[in-house]
Amino acid sequence: MNPKTVNAGAMEIAYLEFGSADGWPCILGHGFPYDVHSYSETATFLADAGARVIVPWLRGYGPTRFLDDKTPRSGEQAALAADLLAMMDALGIDKAVLGGYDWGGRAACIVSALWPARVVALVSGNSYNIQDIARSGDPIAPEHEAMLWYQYYFHSERGRRGLARNRQALARTLWRMWSPLWQFDEETFEQSAASFDNDDFVDVVIHSYRHRYGLVPGDPAYAHIETQLVAQPPITVPTISVDGDADGVNPGTSHHTQQFTGPHEHRVFNGAGHNLPQERPVEWANAVVDARKMAVG
Numbered sequence: 001m002n003p004k005t006v007n008a009g010a011m012e013i014a015y016l017e018f019g020s021a022d023g024w025p026c027i028l029g030h031g032f033p034y035d036v037h038s039y040s041e042t043a044t045f046l047a048d049a050g051a052r053v054i055v056p057w058l059r060g061y062g063p064t065r066f067l068d069d070k071t072p073r074s075g076e077q078a079a080l081a082a083d084l085l086a087m088m089d090a091l092g093i094d095k096a097v098l099g100g101y102d103w104g105g106r107a108a109c110i111v112s113a114l115w116p117a118r119v120v121a122l123v124s125g126n127s128y129n130i131q132d133i134a135r136s137g138d139p140i141a142p143e144h145e146a147m148l149w150y151q152y153y154f155h156s157e158r159g160r161r162g163l164a165r166n167r168q169a170l171a172r173t174l175w176r177m178w179s180p181l182w183q184f185d186e187e188t189f190e191q192s193a194a195s196f197d198n199d200d201f202v203d204v205v206i207h208s209y210r211h212r213y214g215l216v217p218g219d220p221a222y223a224h225i226e227t228q229l230v231a232q233p234p235i236t237v238p239t240i241s242v243d244g245d246a247d248g249v250n251p252g253t254s255h256h257t258q259q260f261t262g263p264h265e266h267r268v269f270n271g272a273g274h275n276l277p278q279e280r281p282v283e284w285a286n287a288v289v290d291a292r293k294m295a296v297g
Contacts, residue, residue, distance in 0.1 A: 001016055003015060003016055003057075003062075003063055004016075004017055005063070006087060006090045006091060007067065007090060008083065008086035008087040008089070008090040008091075009082055009083060009085075009086030009087075010066060010067055010068065010071050010079075010082075010083075010086075010221070011059055011064060011065065011066060011067060011083055011086070012064065012065045012066075012067055013056050013057070013064050013083065013087050013090075014056065014057045014062055014063035014064045014065075015036070015054050015055055015056040015057065015087075016036050016043070016054075016055045017052070017053065017054050017055075018043040018044060018046070018047040018051075018052075018053040018055075019043075019046065019047030019048075019050070019051050019052045019053050020047075020050075020052060021052060022052070023047070023050050023051045023052035023053075024050060024051050024052065024097065024120075024292065025051075025052050025054070025093045025095070025096035025097065026046055026051040026052065026053045026054070026096060026097040026098075026099065026288060027053075027054045027055075027056070027084065027087070027088070027093075027096050027097075027098055027099070027108075028042070028043065028053065028054070028055050028098075028099045028100060028104070028277070028288075029055075029056065029058065029080075029084065029098075029099070029100030029101075029103065029104020029105060029107050029108055030055070030057075030058065030061075030100070030101075030102070030103070030104045031100070031101050031102020031103045031104055031105065031125075031274070031275070032102055032103050032205060032208070033167075033170075033171035033174055033175075033192075033196060033205075034102070034192055034275055034278070035057060035061055035062055035192040035194075035195035036055045036056070036057055036062065036195075037188075037191050037192045037278070038101075038192070038275055038277050038278040039053070039055045039277050039278070039281075040278075040281075041278075041281035041282075042277045042278075042281040042282075042284045042285045042288075043055055045281065045282060045285035046285050046288055046289070049285070049289055051097075051288075054087075054091070054093075054096075056083075056084075056087060057195060058080060058083070058103055058104060058107075059073075059075070059079065059080070059083055059200070059204055060073070060075065060198055060200045060201045060203070060204030060205060061195045061196070061198055061201065062194070062195035062198060063198075064198070065200075066200060071219075072207075072219040073200050073203035073204050073207060074204070074207050074208075074211070074218060074219040074222070075103075075203075075204040075205060075206075075207040075208025075209075075211065076207065076208065076211040076212070076218045076219065076222060076226065077106050077107070077110060077130065077131050077212070077226075077229065078110070078218065078219075078222035078223075078225035078226045078229065079218075079219060079222050080103055080104075080106060080107035080110075081106070081107045081110035081111050081114070081225060082221075082222055082225060083107065084098075084107045084108065084111050085111055085115060085118070088118060094118070095117070095118055095119065095120050096118070096119065096120060097119075097120045097121050097122075097123075097288060097291060097292050097295075098111060098112060098119055098121075098122050098123070099122070099123035099124070099277075099284070099287075099288050099291075100123075100124065100125065100129075101124070101125025101126060101129075101242075101274070101275070101276050101277065102125065102126070102129075102274065103208070105124045105125045105126060105129045106129045106130065106131070108122055108123075108124060108129075109122070109124055109128065109129045109130050109235060110130055110225070110229065112235050112236075112237045112239070113130065113229075113233040113234065113235045113236075114225070114228055114229075114233060116235075116236050116237050119237045120237070120238075120292060120295050120296065121237055121238040121239065121240075121291035121292050121294055121295040122235065122237050122238070122239040122240075122291060123239070123240050123241075123242065123284070123287045123288050123291050124239060124240075124241045124242070125241075125242050125243075125274075125276045125277075126241075126242075126243060126247075126250050126253050127241035127242075127243070127253035127254075127256035127259070127260075127266065128235065128241075128253070128256040128259035128260070130229055130232060130233075131212045131229070132232055133211075133212060133213070133214055133226075133229075133230075134214075134230055136212060136213045136214055137213070137214070144251055147248065147249050147250075147251070148249070150170070150174060150209075151209045151212075151213075154205065154206050154209040154210065155209065155210055155213070155215060159206070160202065160206050163202050163205060163206065164202045167193075167196045167197075167201065167202070168193045168196060171189075171193060171196060172189055172193075174249075175189065175275070177248045177249070178247065178248040178249045178273050178274035178275070179244075179246070179247075179248065179272070179273025179274055179275050179279060180246060180248055180273060181246045181271050181272075181273060182272075182273050182275065182278075182279050232259070234259055234260065234261040235259060235260050235261070235262065236261050236262040237262055237295070238262055238263040238264070238291055238294035238295040239260050239262065239263070239264045239265075239291065240264075240265045240266075240267060240287045240290060240291045240294070241253065241256065241260070241264070241265075241266045241267070242266075242267050242268070242269060242276055242284070242287060243266070243267075243268050243269070244268070244269045244271070244272030244273050244274065244276055244279065244280075245268050245269070245270055245271065245272070246271055246272060246273050247272070247273050247274045248273060248274065249274050250274065253266075254266055254268075263294045263295075265290075265294075267283075267287060269283050269284075
């Protein structure tokens with residue numbers, strides 16, 4: 001399937017589209033270090049269920065490109081959300097079902113929290129996925145700190161050089177650590193790993209993992225969004241949140257319930273790790289369909 005592109009905000013966003021153009025809009029966001037292929041099977045199921053499924057490459061991945069060389073290569077959460085909202089505007093999509101995990105889930109959560117009129121329903125991997133940067137310096141349990149080693153690695157220039165030099169090997173390591181029960185083959189990995197050859201990948205990734213700890217400034221263009229996120233706004237749209245019970249980087253998020261003030265259901269995918277839609281495509285597709293039913297009946 002050949003990607004389509006659209007100019008949206010600061011980006012030329014590349015995306016795959018599945019289903020009929022007059023289907024109900026559904027936008028699905030991938031995480032780090034993955035890409036649009038996380039949704040290959042899920043999108044097909046959803047298209048058969050009547051959806052128009054749009055799966056974009058995030059900034060710094062695959063064929064997505066910055067429109068201006070002078071634009072900061074920000075990977076902050078507000079930038080990801082702004083890209084998603086700008087894409088909806090550029091495609092003329094007034095409202096959509098949003099879904100995502102990791103970085104893509106963060107963008108979907110922010111749009112759902114700050115622009116709920118644009119969201120029919122939400123499916124969020126790892127639940128309330130909006131960073132609390134003001135509290136990012138608070139220590140957590142040592143066994144959970146250990147899961148985040150790669151983030152602290154990226155805080156150093158050694159980590160930047162390591163990502164630049166070994167991006168595929170590092171990503172393969174994270175895939176194995178985060179989804180220990182997922183028996184992906186090399187072809188599956190290589191299909192997604194090609195997206196890490198984007199010229200902006202390293203800069204965007206490093207900025208993301210430094211900004212979330214308050215170590216570097218954000219892009220001033222998104223400061224108004226980051227300011228609103230300090231309050232950790234609730235998500236009011238109908239939501240199904242999802243965890244995998246074999247996730248090697250996230251120990252579970254059922255305690256996020258209080259952040260969802262609208263209709264909400266939490267699901268756990270048995271045996272699934274971090275890459276939820278690719279490991280459990282039918283279950284993820286069912287969650288999207290069910291979230292939409294929560295909203296429209």
